[in-house]
Amino acid sequence: MTELSTHPINNKWPAKDPKLLQLYSFPTPNGVKVSIALEEMGIAYEAHTVTLSDTDVKSLEFLALNPNNKIPAIIDPNGPDGGPIALFESGAILIYLAEKSGKLLGSTAHEKAQIIQWLMFQMGGLGPMFGQLGFFFKFAGSEWEDKRPQQRYIDEARRLLSVLDRTLDGKEWIAGPYSIADIAIGPWVNALDFYGTKAVTGFAEYKNVVTYLDRFMARPAVVKGRQIPPRTP
CATH class of the missing domain: 3.40.30.10 (Glutaredoxin)
Structure with missing residues (x-):
């Protein structure tokens, strides 16, 4: 370039x-x-x-x-x-x-592969599906009379949360050491609050995910990074 x-x-x-x-x-x-x-x-x-x-x-x-x-x-x-x-x-x-x-990105080739795997899980699943849930629950799609699309993404969000919850059982971070996979996943899990969908997805039921998000959000770099750049120049 x-x-x-x-x-x-x-x-x-x-x-x-x-x-x-x-x-x-x-x-x-x-x-x-x-x-x-x-x-x-x-x-x-x-x-x-x-x-x-x-x-x-x-x-x-x-x-x-x-x-x-x-x-x-x-x-x-x-x-x-x-x-x-x-x-x-x-x-x-x-x-x-x-x-x-x-x-x-891990300290071994095995850790790196696992981290990239979970990064792709967020990129291909968690982000797109949670984003669609937001559209059909909070934004323009919420006005549609046909609620089947909304329910589809509620159900898919619950399924993805179940995947996270099972994987996090007994673990602090998603792929072993704290990694870019957690940096990708954390903001999207937190987005359920912005979309107002914690109740409909049963978020509180996923105890491992709840404590995982709390750990993530408490990190100083996360607290600072979430405010950058400012919304107005």
Whole structure:
């Protein structure tokens, strides 16, 4: 990719310190994964608020960074092979940052495989299904007379919570050591509160998940990272 100074993103969200990793995000469950990871790993970065409005995510500047017009995205001026790298997709960014820092991706090949497995569980299951639940329970889909779609995602959310609950039995974190898998899963479990769906999913029944979320939310890097970037620039 081109240097940060000549990248179109810099026209709308100029870097104060172009030597730092640049984060373009918004504090959604997907967005805060990266800010939490950066805080946990101790990587210096600069955060830019990219709202979910079309004027931001569908701007030519942002599309030049992420053609899929979704947050988060990053530019690391100190990328592999001595050059800058631009990345989108939160799961890909988490793996990149873990490998860059040497943190939160396990200490053995076995642990790494397990961590990536549970990261993919969040990316392919927990996030999309919980997001659909939010649409059909809190947002526009809640107004539909046909409640079958809503019930589908309530049932699927309960199934996924059951998977988490069984896996967490007797464990502190999902894949052994605290990892990027937990950073991916925690914000989405917490999203059930924002969607107002804890009661309908029977969240309190999943005791292992409840205590897991409490542990996650109490981490200092999580507390800080959930507020980055601010909702208003």
